[in-house]
Amino acid sequence: MGSEHTAAHRAATTSESATRARTRRAILDAAVSLLSTDHAASLGDVAEAAGVGRTTVHRYFPERSDLLAAIGADVRERVAAATDRARLDEGPAPEAMERLCLEYFELGDRLMLLYDVPQFIAWSGIEEETPADLAVLALVRRGQEEGSLDGTVDVSWLQEVMWAMLYTAWLQARDRGTPKHTSLSLCLHTLRKATAP
Structure with a gap:
C-alpha cells in the first residue's frame, strides 16, 4: 500500500x-x-x-525584468544547443561556419530581441562570454590556421562579421518581406566573400 x-x-x-x-x-x-x-x-x-x-x-x-532575464537565459541555451548541432570541429572551417549560420538563422526572432529591446541592455547576461562564443572563436582561429578563412584580420572581427550578416538577413526577412531562404542564401554568399582568405 x-x-x-x-x-x-x-x-x-x-x-x-x-x-x-x-x-x-x-x-x-x-x-x-x-x-x-x-x-x-x-x-x-x-x-x-x-x-x-x-x-x-x-x-x-x-516582474518584467524577470521575464526578460528568462528569455535571455532561454536564448543562451538555444544558442548553445545550436552551436553543438553545427559540429564546429568537423570538416573545413568555412563549411562549419555555414552550418552554424543555418542553425543560428532559425533563432532569429529570439536573437533579434537581444539587439532590439532596450531593456536587454540592463540584463547582466548580455555581455557574458559563453562557451558558444568561445567555440565560434576557436572555429575562426582554426580556419585562419588552415588557410580557409582570412588570416589578416582579428579573430573577433570575423566573428562579428558573421553576426552582422545574420542580423542583416533577419532584418531582410522581417522588415522587407524577403523570403527566409533568400535572406539566408544572401547571408551565406556574402559571408563566404567577406571571410575568404
Whole structure:
C-alpha cells in the first residue's frame, strides 16, 4: 500500500512539473512573439497572448525584468544547443561556419530581441562570454590556421562579421518581406566573400 501511494505521489508530482514546464514555455514563447512586434508589451499583454491569466504570469515572472532575464537565459541555451548541432570541429572551417549560420538563422526572432529591446541592455547576461562564443572563436582561429578563412584580420572581427550578416538577413526577412531562404542564401554568399582568405 505504501509503495503504491509513493508511486502515485511521484506520478502526480511529475505530471505537475510537466504542466508547469509547459505553462512556462507557453509564456516565454508568447512573450518572444509579442515583444518581437511590440517592445513595450506588458505582462498583461503577454498573459493574453499565452492564453493564461495575468496572475499566472506573475507567479512565474513577478516582474518584467524577470521575464526578460528568462528569455535571455532561454536564448543562451538555444544558442548553445545550436552551436553543438553545427559540429564546429568537423570538416573545413568555412563549411562549419555555414552550418552554424543555418542553425543560428532559425533563432532569429529570439536573437533579434537581444539587439532590439532596450531593456536587454540592463540584463547582466548580455555581455557574458559563453562557451558558444568561445567555440565560434576557436572555429575562426582554426580556419585562419588552415588557410580557409582570412588570416589578416582579428579573430573577433570575423566573428562579428558573421553576426552582422545574420542580423542583416533577419532584418531582410522581417522588415522587407524577403523570403527566409533568400535572406539566408544572401547571408551565406556574402559571408563566404567577406571571410575568404
